[in-house]
Amino acid sequence: MSELFKNKTVIISGGLGDIGKAIGLAFADQGAAVAIGDIRPAKESKSFLLELTRRKVGFHYEQVDVADAKEVRNWIANVERELGTPSLIIPNAATVTLASACEITSMQWAREMRINLDGAFHLAQTCANRLLHHSRAGRIVFVGSWAASTPHPNMAAYSVSKAGLRMLCQCMALELASQGILVNEVAPGYVDAGLSKTIWKKNMGLYVQSRKKVPLRKLISPEEVAAQVVHLCHPQNKHMTGTTLLMDGGLSLLC
Numbered sequence: 001m002s003e004l005f006k007n008k009t010v011i012i013s014g015g016l017g018d019i020g021k022a023i024g025l026a027f028a029d030q031g032a033a034v035a036i037g038d039i040r041p042a043k044e045s046k047s048f049l050l051e052l053t054r055r056k057v058g059f060h061y062e063q064v065d066v067a068d069a070k071e072v073r074n075w076i077a078n079v080e081r082e083l084g085t086p087s088l089i090i091p092n093a094a095t096v097t098l099a100s101a102c103e104i105t106s107m108q109w110a111r112e113m114r115i116n117l118d119g120a121f122h123l124a125q126t127c128a129n130r131l132l133h134h135s136r137a138g139r140i141v142f143v144g145s146w147a148a149s150t151p152h153p154n155m156a157a158y159s160v161s162k163a164g165l166r167m168l169c170q171c172m173a174l175e176l177a178s179q180g181i182l183v184n185e186v187a188p189g190y191v192d193a194g195l196s197k198t199i200w201k202k203n204m205g206l207y208v209q210s211r212k213k214v215p216l217r218k219l220i221s222p223e224e225v226a227a228q229v230v231h232l233c234h235p236q237n238k239h240m241t242g243t244t245l246l247m248d249g250g251l252s253l254l255c
């Protein structure tokens with residue numbers, strides 16, 4: 001185990017999802033204490049927390065709905081008490097509703113914005129304010145998507161939420177740069193996990209089609225996404241802020 005992030009705490013929303021877990025383990029492997037929040041009940045976190053225990057790092061799990069600003073604030077206060085102020089902040093929780101812009105209900109639309117965009121904002125804003133309060137540097141890495149800049153049918157709410165996230169990343173990067181808080185985004189294409197896998201499970205034809213469409217002819221693993229998140233948090237990254245690290249196997253070149 002490397003000690004690159006020893007004495008640092010990473011906080012990850014949607015941390016029981018496929019990409020969230022890979023990010024948690026990647027930071028634990030480098031010595032960070034890991035705080036996970038997810039809407040899933042605590043009993044669903046047990047096997048993952050066992051993996052963190054084996055890595056001998058501090059950890060904290062809390063059931064939290066990121067759409068609720070107060071729940072997010074309480075979660076962060078509890079993490080701060082147990083593991084110290086998180087300086088590596090990873091807004092990752094998201095959901096996707098497959099429905100056309102004409103058919104999606106206003107409730108579905110609002111819920112998706114509240115989770116994907118507002119939820120990421122609640123986590124990033126509260127943690128940034130805690131760092132400012134302690135005059136500490138830090139890193140925020142949003143987990144976005146290539147869908148932020150490439151329109152897809154039946155995914156308007158998701159794409160709009162991720163496009164908003166990209167602008168939030170740039171605005172926060174500009175505002176926080178002078179305080180030593182670097183803000184970036186990782187934007188994956190098709191990851192063979194999580195949200196995409198759930199869609200593909202219902203439609204194997206779409207899975208084969210998606211795979212063939214990627215110019216590099218490969219799907220991304222959650223571990224590869226995690227490696228790029230860690231890369232943006234690396235102490236040697238002193239100058240990248242407000243950027244999007246697009247890792248889509250060349251998909252967006254087709255558009």
Ligand SMILES: NC(=O)c1ccc[n+]([C@@H]2O[C@H](COP(=O)([O-])OP(=O)(O)OC[C@H]3O[C@@H](n4cnc5c(N)ncnc54)[C@H](O)[C@@H]3O)[C@@H](O)[C@H]2O)c1
Pocket residue numbers: 013014015016017018019020037038039040064065066067091092093094095115119143144145146187188189190191192193194195196197
């Ligand atoms: N899988 C892909 O192909 C892909 C591609 C590009 C970007 N992404 C992004 O990666 C991130 C992780 O997605 P994933 O593919 O691992 O999906 P996932 O479904 O495995 O993980 C998402 C997690 O977020 C949690 N969550 C949902 N609503 C929540 C809420 N209100 N509060 C707290 N937690 C909540 C879920 O319980 C789940 O554990 C997302 O931001 C997603 O948009 C995924």
